[in-house]
Amino acid sequence: MAKKKKKGIGFRAIWRRARRLALWGGLLFLLAPIPVILLYAVVQPPLTTVQFARAWERTGTGERPIWPIRRPVDRRQMASSLRRAVIASEDDRFYLHYGIDFVEIEKALEKRERGGKLRGASTLTQQVAKNLFLWNGRSFIRKGMEAYLALLLELCLTKERILDLYLNLAEWGPNQFGIEAAARHHFRKSAAKLTAEESARLAAILPSPRRWSPHGSIASRRAATILERMRYAPPRRSP
Numbered sequence: 001m002a003k004k005k006k007k008g009i010g011f012r013a014i015w016r017r018a019r020r021l022a023l024w025g026g027l028l029f030l031l032a033p034i035p036v037i038l039l040y041a042v043v044q045p046p047l048t049t050v051q052f053a054r055a056w057e058r059t060g061t062g063e064r065p066i067w068p069i070r071r072p073v074d075r076r077q078m079a080s081s082l083r084r085a086v087i088a089s090e091d092d093r094f095y096l097h098y099g100i101d102f103v104e105i106e107k108a109l110e111k112r113e114r115g116g117k118l119r120g121a122s123t124l125t126q127q128v129a130k131n132l133f134l135w136n137g138r139s140f141i142r143k144g145m146e147a148y149l150a151l152l153l154e155l156c157l158t159k160e161r162i163l164d165l166y167l168n169l170a171e172w173g174p175n176q177f178g179i180e181a182a183a184r185h186h187f188r189k190s191a192a193k194l195t196a197e198e199s200a201r202l203a204a205i206l207p208s209p210r211r212w213s214p215h216g217s218i219a220s221r222r223a224a225t226i227l228e229r230m231r232y233a234p235p236r237r238s239p
Helices: 002-031 033-039 049-061 080-090 102-113 124-133 140-156 159-169 179-187 196-204 217-229
Strands: 171-173
Touching (some): 033 140, 080 159, 159 179
């Protein structure tokens, strides 16, 4: 009888320890990104998970160069039209939401209910979160992690810094990351010298940068809509 009692106590002790470890592990998982995000308020990320994944793919296919082509630049080295073009293309309510745009999510679900194709409703902040910390995919677990990280980004960084990160991290073509690499690859000029139309064309290919060209017919159609939106300032919250 005594031995059985001892086994029972041992099991409860192990269970309590496992719960404590799970609690601390979960807490660490939730808080660990914060110091990294705060660091990115002043420095450029050296490498993102998406860039690493692309490098791994290129290693398997034998494509060269393996590592992504990147040329991070600061805000002063980007054409002013770029910021408005990207917001107009990807997230026109960028200055209104806090990382997750529930209005756009509701619109996407309503369209789905009417028989339309379910479109993405990821914000620019969510895309930065994915690029920095996550992987490509559509699982509920990944989307949940993306939403949480987007909220942390909005809490720790300014909107303009989030947009700076996006412009320097986004994929703009096969092995081309960031607006400077994109401008030089597609238009043979620096990002600072892009015209409004060129900015719109680069923004137009963001949904599928490895398949679409800024000089193609799809980009031409999308750029026309983006240029029309660029005539107006993006909506902002009232002070």
